[in-house]
Amino acid sequence: MTDSQRKPSHPPSEPRPSRKSxxxxxxxxxxxxxxLGALFLPFVLVAAALYWWRRxxxxxxxxxxxxxxxxxxxxxxxxxPGPASAPSASPAPKVKLAEVRAVSCxxxxxxxxxVCDRLPAIEQAFAKAIESSGACVPESAGAGTVEYVLDxxxxxxxxxxxxxxxxxxxxxxxxxxxxxxxxxxRPKVQAIPLEGVTHTHARYKLSIVATxxx
Numbered sequence: 288m289t290d291s292q293r294k295p296s297h298p299p300s301e302p303r304p305s306r307k308s309x310x311x312x313x314x315x316x317x318x319x320x321x322x323l324g325a326l327f328l329p330f331v332l333v334a335a336a337l338y339w340w341r342r343x344x345x346x347x348x349x350x351x352x353x354x355x356x357x358x359x360x361x362x363x364x365x366x367x368p369g370p371a372s373a374p375s376a377s378p379a380p381k382v383k384l385a386e387v388r389a390v391s392c393x394x395x396x397x398x399x400x401x402v403c404d405r406l407p408a409i410e411q412a413f414a415k416a417i418e419s420s421g422a423c424v425p426e427s428a429g430a431g432t433v434e435y436v437l438d439x440x441x442x443x444x445x446x447x448x449x450x451x452x453x454x455x456x457x458x459x460x461x462x463x464x465x466x467x468x469x470x471x472x473r474p475k476v477q478a479i480p481l482e483g484v485t486h487t488h489a490r491y492k493l494s495i496v497a498t499x500x501x
Contacts, residue, residue: 423470441481
């Protein structure tokens with residue numbers, strides 16, 4: 288038997304794989320990059336949309352907000368209320384009253400003397416009627432004083448209480464200035480009850496001087 292007819296003692300080796308060219312390797316890498324880009328592109332678009340939606344606008348940046356207000360900064364730091372929560376100052380009263388004084392007291396037609404007993408309930412109601420009508424003098428009239436005299440008679444059945452504004456007791460020369468005060472105060476003092484008021488004499492005259500304006 289010749290050598291050509293003999294069988295090989297070991298199996299033939301497998302053929303070696305052929306090496307890829309640079310062009311094929313580059314094509315595979317390019318395909319992988321394109322695949323990765325296609326996967327990450329939606330995430331990039333969503334993130335960009337969220338950023339543009341949540342970013343501060345120019346109008347908000349231009350507003351000073353509360354940073355420039357030192358009072359609000361102090362309220363945030365100390366917890367103290369700001370100026371908005373501070374109570375508003377009450378307006379000054381338009382009328383100031385002097386103390387009530389008894390001009391006279393008498394029994395019948397005879398004066399009782401210089402010293403008269405006090406009528407606290409009537410005096411307080413008299414002062415309250417004037418004070419609650421403080422806007423009766425118009426602001427255009429300026430400052431001035433008005434004397435109010437209350438004639439109280441426990442013996443008189445008709446109109447036991449009357450109101451008088453002596454001309455000599457007011458600084459306003461024009462009677463129209465105090466006309467509104469007369470109409471505003473008179474009904475209030477005429478409604479003062481006399482029942483149960485302790486008194487020594489039958490008739491009293493009480494005086495209050497009111498100052499209007501600044």
